[in-house]
Amino acid sequence: MTEDPSTFEYEEIDFVTGQPYAQWERARLGCPVFETAGASLGVVGRPMFEVTRWDDVEHVLRDADTFSSSINNEHMRPYMGELILGMDGPEHRAYRNLVAHAFRASQLERWDEAVIRPSIEMCVDDVAPLGRAELVRDITRRYPVRVICAIVGVPVEDSDQFHEWSEQINGGPMHPEAGLAASRAMREYLEPLVEARRADPRGDLLSDLVHAEVDGEKLTDDRLYGFLRLLLPAGAETTFRALGNALTALLLAPETMARVRADRALVPALIEETLRWETSVTQVSRVAAADTVVAGCPIPAGAAVAVIVGSADRDESRYARSAEFDLDRSTQTHLAFGTGPHQCLGMHLARLELRVGLNAILDGLPNLRLDPDADPPVIEGLAFRGPRSLPVVFDAVATRS
Ligand code: HEM
Numbered sequence: 001m002t003e004d005p006s007t008f009e010y011e012e013i014d015f016v017t018g019q020p021y022a023q024w025e026r027a028r029l030g031c032p033v034f035e036t037a038g039a040s041l042g043v044v045g046r047p048m049f050e051v052t053r054w055d056d057v058e059h060v061l062r063d064a065d066t067f068s069s070s071i072n073n074e075h076m077r078p079y080m081g082e083l084i085l086g087m088d089g090p091e092h093r094a095y096r097n098l099v100a101h102a103f104r105a106s107q108l109e110r111w112d113e114a115v116i117r118p119s120i121e122m123c124v125d126d127v128a129p130l131g132r133a134e135l136v137r138d139i140t141r142r143y144p145v146r147v148i149c150a151i152v153g154v155p156v157e158d159s160d161q162f163h164e165w166s167e168q169i170n171g172g173p174m175h176p177e178a179g180l181a182a183s184r185a186m187r188e189y190l191e192p193l194v195e196a197r198r199a200d201p202r203g204d205l206l207s208d209l210v211h212a213e214v215d216g217e218k219l220t221d222d223r224l225y226g227f228l229r230l231l232l233p234a235g236a237e238t239t240f241r242a243l244g245n246a247l248t249a250l251l252l253a254p255e256t257m258a259r260v261r262a263d264r265a266l267v268p269a270l271i272e273e274t275l276r277w278e279t280s281v282t283q284v285s286r287v288a289a290a291d292t293v294v295a296g297c298p299i300p301a302g303a304a305v306a307v308i309v310g311s312a313d314r315d316e317s318r319y320a321r322s323a324e325f326d327l328d329r330s331t332q333t334h335l336a337f338g339t340g341p342h343q344c345l346g347m348h349l350a351r352l353e354l355r356v357g358l359n360a361i362l363d364g365l366p367n368l369r370l371d372p373d374a375d376p377p378v379i380e381g382l383a384f385r386g387p388r389s390l391p392v393v394f395d396a397v398a399t400r401s
Contacts, residue, residue, distance in 0.1 A: 005049070005297040008034035015174055018382040020282070021323065024311035027052045033297035036306075048304040049297065050283075054335070056295050057312035060286060060305060061340040064088060067286035069342055071304055075285065079172030079179040080233075081226030085342065092341060098212045098219075099227065102151070102205050105348040112352065115150040119143050120357045124364035131396035132371065136389050139361065140243045144353055148235025151349075152228065153204025154193060162186075166233035170384070186232075187225050194224065205231070239350045241280035241386025243357050248377045248387050249274055249325045251370050256327055261362050269327055271354045275313075275336035277325045278379050280386055282310030284338055309335040310385070365394040 008031040013020045027034055032053040051057055060067045073086025084095045101107060123142050127133035145159045145166070154162070165182040172179025194210055201207035209227055212219055219227075249270070250257040260266045286305040291298070299305065313334045314322040337344035344350070361368070370376060374391035 003031035003034075005031055005034045010034060010036055012037070013382045015171075015382045017380050019380065020382050021310075021314065024050075024052050024308060025314065025316075025323070028311060028315060032056060032295045033299070046287075046302055046304055047300065048306060049294070049299050050306045050308055051294055052308050052311040053295065054312040054315035054318050057307050057309060057335060058339060060294065060307050061284070061335075061338055061342075064341050066289055066292050067305060067307075068289045069286060071285050071287035074287075075173050077226075078176070079169045079183045080229040081222045081224075082220075083226045083230050084345075085230060094214050095223070095227075096341075096345065098209065098214070099205065099231070100345060102208065103345050103349055105352075108349055108352055111147070111151060111349075112356065116147055116353060116356050117360070119146040119150075119156075120360040121364070124360050125399050128364050128397045129399055132391075132393045133365075134389050134391050135247055135361075136244055136387060140240045140247070140357075140386075140390075143243070143357060144239040145232075145236035147349075147353055148232055151205055151235070152231055153197070153202060153206035154190070154232075158189075161189075162232055163236055166236040169229060170233050170237055183229060186229060190225065190228055234346060235349070237384065238280050238346070239353050241381075241384060242275065242350065243354055244386040244390060245278040245280060245379055246270055246274040246354065246358060247361070247390055248379055249277070251368070251377065251390065251392065253325070254369060256325075257368070259327070260358075264359060264362075266327060267355055267358055268351075269332065270358065271351060272332040272334065273325060273327055273329055274354075276319070276329075276332065276334035277313070277323075278385060279310050279313065279334075279336035280384060281336070282381075282385055283308045283383055284342070309338060364397070365392075366397065368392055368394045 008027065010023060013023065027050065033049055033051050033056065036048050036050055051060055068088050069086055070088060073083055076083060076086065084092060087095060120143050123139040127138050133139070141163060145163045146156050149156050149159045149162055165186045168178045168182035169186070193206060197207045197210040201211055209219065209224055250260065260270055283306050286307055288299045288301050288303045288305060290301050293299065313336060316322050319329065319331060337347040369392065371391035371393050377387040377390050379385050379387050
């Protein structure tokens with residue numbers, strides 16, 4: 001018997017340190033769509049519903065006529081500008097196509113040797129002689145942001161600064177002052193680079209965007225900076241947490257670590273099971289364009305809909321022992337990259353970075369294990385999840401020449 005969606009007893013979950021999976025399990029089993037105040041996600045002034053089961057999540061993401069993405073522009077526009085994440089229909093397709101080619105699997109190969117491997121090897125080499133490290137601080141936070149900076153065409157030396165701005169921009173709905181300041185600072189930094197590419201295109205994504213046209217018109221500044229303010233945080237904030245989650249899975253299960261170390265053909269399964277078990281992006285937002293019903297729950301036009309892909313990927317009707325990490329799981333499809341028209345543009349890049357990154361860490365840090373003197377790692381957060389820190393020890397090795 002399903003509970004009444006408006007009386008489901010839910011707790012507000014802390015955005016940074018929260019543990020939402022128990023609440024989502026309770027919802028899947030008793031009240032798969034429930035109404036919340038939305039405060040923990042910065043939604044105000046409209047009802048909000050959370051959708052938790054696989055079939056319903058898939059349905060909502062594929063029915064873009066009923067469930068519009070425009071809410072993402074409402075939430076994020078002050079911090080990011082006009083975003084493809086917030087467009088619908090033909091407009092969305094036209095703008096997404098401007099950058100889609102750069103993120104195809106075939107196009108990414110050239111970045112592997114030129115940017116991805118050197119970035120991870122530099123991070124690993126910095127700690128390899130020390131015999132101990134904090135993997136979030138020393139490796140996972142530093143690596144994907146360097147890669148996305150290089151692909152977009154902004155100086156990699158400034159990647160730490162981009163990471164900081166990205167975090168503040170993503171947190172804008174919760175902390176508007178810091179989000180707006182970071183958004184302004186990022187634009188001021190990017191303006192001279194944009195002007196330089198107008199005069200002298202260089203074959204990077206920044207040059208493509210500066211010279212791109214939709215229906216014979218160049219992009220407005222709001223849209224151009226919107227792309228840049230989306231791509232840099234999307235590339236920086238997601239894969240780094242997913243890499244931390246994969247490392248957490250391995251460090252908490254040394255026998256799994258030993259199997260993967262010995263047989264690297266298991267790395268793709270490690271990546272897909274990590275994304276299913278603990279994705280770094282647990283939910284995406286939609287707004288109901290018309291009165292509708294999901295899993296028997298009426299959702300009025302104008303209501304916000306939190307589509308919980310992280311919960312769908314733990315749906316017990318699809319995955320046995322769904323809360324457990326299981327490298328040998330037979331069903332490895334998941335919704336961590338979403339589905340439908342907005343499916344993650346960076347998913348091939350994310351998978352490539354994760355594969356190259358995990359192999360480089362296993363190669364460069366022999367006998368990698370948790371630091372026995374530190375607390376065990378905890379994956380935390382409501383919408384973005386990852387370990388805050390990963391203190392480890394390993395056999396020290398001389399830096400490669
Ligand atoms: C493990 C890492 C990642 C995860 C879990 C992830 C997850 C997602 C999800 C769930 C969406 C769907 C949003 C929606 O339906 O509203 C999305 C969209 C998007 N992602 Fe990713 N992402 C990851 C890595 C990346 C990377 C590396 C980039 C690089 C640029 C990227 C760029 C984007 C963009 C631009 C969109 C918007 C696409 C659109 O609106 O058409 N993502 N991502």
